[in-house]
Amino acid sequence: MIYLDNAATTFPKPESVYLAMDDVNRNHAFNAGRGSYRVAQEASALIDETKARILKLVHAGTSSRVVFTPSITIALNEIIQGVDLRDGDNIYLTPYEHNAVARVCELVSEKKKVNIIQMPVIDGSFEIDIEKTKYLFTQEKPKLVCCTHVSNVTGYILPTKELFEISKQYDAVTVLDTAQSLGIIDINANDIKADYIAFAGHKSLYGPLGVGGFIAAPKLTKLHITLAGGTGSDSLNLKMPESVPGRYEYASTNIVAIAGLNAALKEVNVEKNYVIEKELTKKTVEVLTKIPNVIVYAPSIEKHIGVISFNVKGYIAEDIGFMLDQDYEIAVRTGYHCAPFIHRILKDEKYIGTVRIGLSKYNNEHDIATLANALRKMIGET
Amino acid sequence: MIYLDNAATTFPKPESVYLAMDDVNRNHAFNAGRGSYRVAQEASALIDETKARILKLVHAGTSSRVVFTPSITIALNEIIQGVDLRDGDNIYLTPYEHNAVARVCELVSEKKKVNIIQMPVIDGSFEIDIEKTKYLFTQEKPKLVCCTHVSNVTGYILPTKELFEISKQYDAVTVLDTAQSLGIIDINANDIKADYIAFAGHKSLYGPLGVGGFIAAPKLTKLHITLAGGTGSDSLNLKMPESVPGRYEYASTNIVAIAGLNAALKEVNVEKNYVIEKELTKKTVEVLTKIPNVIVYAPSIEKHIGVISFNVKGYIAEDIGFMLDQDYEIAVRTGYHCAPFIHRILKDEKYIGTVRIGLSKYNNEHDIATLANALRKMIGET
Numbered sequence: 191m192i193y194l195d196n197a198a199t200t201f202p203k204p205e206s207v208y209l210a211m212d213d214v215n216r217n218h219a220f221n222a223g224r225g226s227y228r229v230a231q232e233a234s235a236l237i238d239e240t241k242a243r244i245l246k247l248v249h250a251g252t253s254s255r256v257v258f259t260p261s262i263t264i265a266l267n268e269i270i271q272g273v274d275l276r277d278g279d280n281i282y283l284t285p286y287e288h289n290a291v292a293r294v295c296e297l298v299s300e301k302k303k304v305n306i307i308q309m310p311v312i313d314g315s316f317e318i319d320i321e322k323t324k325y326l327f328t329q330e331k332p333k334l335v336c337c338t339h340v341s342n343v344t345g346y347i348l349p350t351k352e353l354f355e356i357s358k359q360y361d362a363v364t365v366l367d368t369a370q371s372l373g374i375i376d377i378n379a380n381d382i383k384a385d386y387i388a389f390a391g392h393k394s395l396y397g398p399l400g401v402g403g404f405i406a407a408p409k410l411t412k413l414h415i416t417l418a419g420g421t422g423s424d425s426l427n428l429k430m431p432e433s434v435p436g437r438y439e440y441a442s443t444n445i446v447a448i449a450g451l452n453a454a455l456k457e458v459n460v461e462k463n464y465v466i467e468k469e470l471t472k473k474t475v476e477v478l479t480k481i482p483n484v485i486v487y488a489p490s491i492e493k494h495i496g497v498i499s500f501n502v503k504g505y506i507a508e509d510i511g512f513m514l515d516q517d518y519e520i521a522v523r524t525g526y527h528c529a530p531f532i533h534r535i536l537k538d539e540k541y542i543g544t545v546r547i548g549l550s551k552y553n554n555e556h557d558i559a560t561l562a563n564a565l566r567k568m569i570g571e572t
Numbered sequence: 573m574i575y576l577d578n579a580a581t582t583f584p585k586p587e588s589v590y591l592a593m594d595d596v597n598r599n600h601a602f603n604a605g606r607g608s609y610r611v612a613q614e615a616s617a618l619i620d621e622t623k624a625r626i627l628k629l630v631h632a633g634t635s636s637r638v639v640f641t642p643s644i645t646i647a648l649n650e651i652i653q654g655v656d657l658r659d660g661d662n663i664y665l666t667p668y669e670h671n672a673v674a675r676v677c678e679l680v681s682e683k684k685k686v687n688i689i690q691m692p693v694i695d696g697s698f699e700i701d702i703e704k705t706k707y708l709f710t711q712e713k714p715k716l717v718c719c720t721h722v723s724n725v726t727g728y729i730l731p732t733k734e735l736f737e738i739s740k741q742y743d744a745v746t747v748l749d750t751a752q753s754l755g756i757i758d759i760n761a762n763d764i765k766a767d768y769i770a771f772a773g774h775k776s777l778y779g780p781l782g783v784g785g786f787i788a789a790p791k792l793t794k795l796h797i798t799l800a801g802g803t804g805s806d807s808l809n810l811k812m813p814e815s816v817p818g819r820y821e822y823a824s825t826n827i828v829a830i831a832g833l834n835a836a837l838k839e840v841n842v843e844k845n846y847v848i849e850k851e852l853t854k855k856t857v858e859v860l861t862k863i864p865n866v867i868v869y870a871p872s873i874e875k876h877i878g879v880i881s882f883n884v885k886g887y888i889a890e891d892i893g894f895m896l897d898q899d900y901e902i903a904v905r906t907g908y909h910c911a912p913f914i915h916r917i918l919k920d921e922k923y924i925g926t927v928r929i930g931l932s933k934y935n936n937e938h939d940i941a942t943l944a945n946a947l948r949k950m951i952g953e954t
Contacts, residue, residue, distance in 0.1 A: 195603065199601065211597060212593070216590055219781060261801075262823070264642070290823065293801060293802070293810055296811065400642065400829055415679055418679045419645035419671055420672055421671070425912055427912070430675060440645050444829075521612070
């Protein structure tokens with residue numbers, strides 16, 4: 191099988207991830223920080239070590255806080271639902287947001303009279319229109335601005351830095367979704383003006399399923415509580431703790447997944463991953479655009495990495511995916527990819543979404559050539 | 573090491589759990605139900621198989637629904653925060669509830685004007701007073717009734733069936749927390765009148781960290797949404813799906829943890845586990861009560877399983893735990909065990925909680941004899 195659905199979850203993981211998880215599962219899967227005994231303290235130490243690696247990866251100082259959650263979706267729920275929003279506040283979203291952001295904002299809007307405003311794209315392109323957004327901000331002041339770093343549909347690298355720069359002129363809370371970028375694009379927490387950087391363990395970091403989280407910038411106002419539970423401390427207190435990260439970390443920690451993430455983080459080489467994925471993205475776009483009847487939804491290459499969406503005229507996306515799987519053992523993802531807004535701009539509804547290639551550092555040009563040959567055969571071009 | 577903190581998380585797990593997780597991690601860790609390709613469909617099939625095992629375990633028909641969440645804490649948040657509560661509604665809790673229930677109810681009470689009422693215990697005992705509770709219900713009608721099945725502090729088996737029987741006379745929503753009981757005590761979903769049966773994968777089921785969930789009785793009113801996110805389907809819709817379980821299952825499924833749970837469920841033998849834990853609980857209480865200055869907080873043996881709390885006069889609980897760990901390599905848990913209410917009844921505050929023994933099917937009488945000898949030495953009795 192050629193696996194090209196790495197934007198959903200990367201596969202395979204480094205061997206060290208599998209080994210670390212099996213080892214911790216068999217020998218060290220204790221309830222961290224909840225026991226007075228040594229092996230429970232060792233679990234706590236592993237969590238701290240993993241958090242330090244996350245901070246180092248984004249060049250953050252030790253006054254930033256890392257919160258582990260079972261998934262980036264839960265992290266984004268805790269952030270977005272936790273922000274102190276009032277009736278009349280404006281939430282700005284890019285049209286590239288995933289439902290882990292978009293549906294959460296919708297949920298917030300059912301409880302509070304907030305306005306959800308979509309940022310515009312430049313006419314005739316798929317890129318965020320920063321100038322128009324600036325103007326919108328003057329008309330409707332932003333309170334919360336959410337931006338995905340890399341689109342999980344097109345691989346477009348969003349102008350996060352510029353966007354958060356202008357958002358901070360209004361003291362807006364800024365949230366960066368790095369599900370498709372952390373470990374591939376260098377992120378500097380000191381530079382990017384993101385209050386919250388949400389991350390997924392199992393995607394571009396090559397860690398396991400079961401752990402995600404967020405990095406909170408120093409001295410942030412506390413979020414309102416979205417989820418409550420036992421914290422292994424101050425048990426007689428019915429309120430969640432005031433201190434971060436404890437405030438957002440309830441229930442037994444998944445130390446097995448964290449061990450996998452820790453091993454994955456040891457292997458992350460952002461510079462190298464960037465070059466591999468950039469080159470392969472470029473190559474994939476080149477190869478696909480040469481095939482007749484193939485439409486590629488690609489941003490310009492300097493703003494593009496890791497994910498490539500396309501369609502084939504005359505076929506719905508799902509049919510292409512089905513044939514690639516059945517006849518060529520090539521696994522791609524088809525449909526709307528949990529991204530509710532962008533399809534209006536891509537105009538892919540008649541194909542019922544797109545065929546998506548999600549690359550990993552383990553893919554190579556041969557995989558892409560095999561895919562291209564399969565597509566040519568399918569449409570009778572060879 | 574003698575591990576006696578199985579009420580926090582069971583350790584070890586059956587060998588088949590480790591093998592299944594490593595196999596799925598290495599070979600089948602794909603994003604279930606989100607791809608049109610076969611290996612993603614295989615992941616979906618594994619989820620369905622595991623859910624069927626859960627239903628079978630509680631003798632539920634296929635019209636019940638199993639929802640997987642990353643932990644029982646999140647399951648309980650989704651249930652309790654999701655119930656349609658109005659101002660003035662009464663939530664009844666037993667004094668044995670864990671903070672995964674108690675703190676969630678507190679959170680609900682910060683958003684809505686609900687009353688949280690604690691059920692009484694029989695004077696001079698640690699047992700729920702059903703007669704007084706019946707009377708309380710006539711005075712303050714219950715809307716939501718939460719009951720832990722087995723106390724995570726004392727191992728007390730609560731009178732769940734009677735309690736839900738009287739709750740249903742008022743059409744109350746009934747929630748059973750089986751973190752310490754599923755797999756050890758036979759639960760019959762047809763009989764117990766629980767609308768929601770919440771379960772933890774990593775405790776009495778001997779599955780891994782990273783998966784829990786709940787069983788919803790057939791034809792229940794939908795819960796309000798607590799957490800939103802991508803569901804891999806109907807992506808253009810900003811609302812969570814109406815259908816269950818999809819409505820409560822967002823984000824990438826942790827197929828590795830589910831594979832471990834599936835393997836664990838294959839090995840569950842409720843009748844056998846019950847006998848092992850019952851006998852060992854009885855033995856532990858017998859042995860501990862013979863040691864001078866040891867106070868055991870034990871219900872009568874027919875209402876007791878798996879967990880035993882005690883203290884030693886003259887020592888705070890934490891010191892006993894520390895000495896057992898350092899000098900004898902015996903791992904117990906000390907403190908309040910995330911159970912906020914029961915300590916007022918146990919009157920253990922001067923010990924700052926209790927020393928807790930959490931048994932598993934892998935413990936034996938030798939473990940308990942070693943513990944007893946250690947305690948005798950510590951207090952200068954041998």
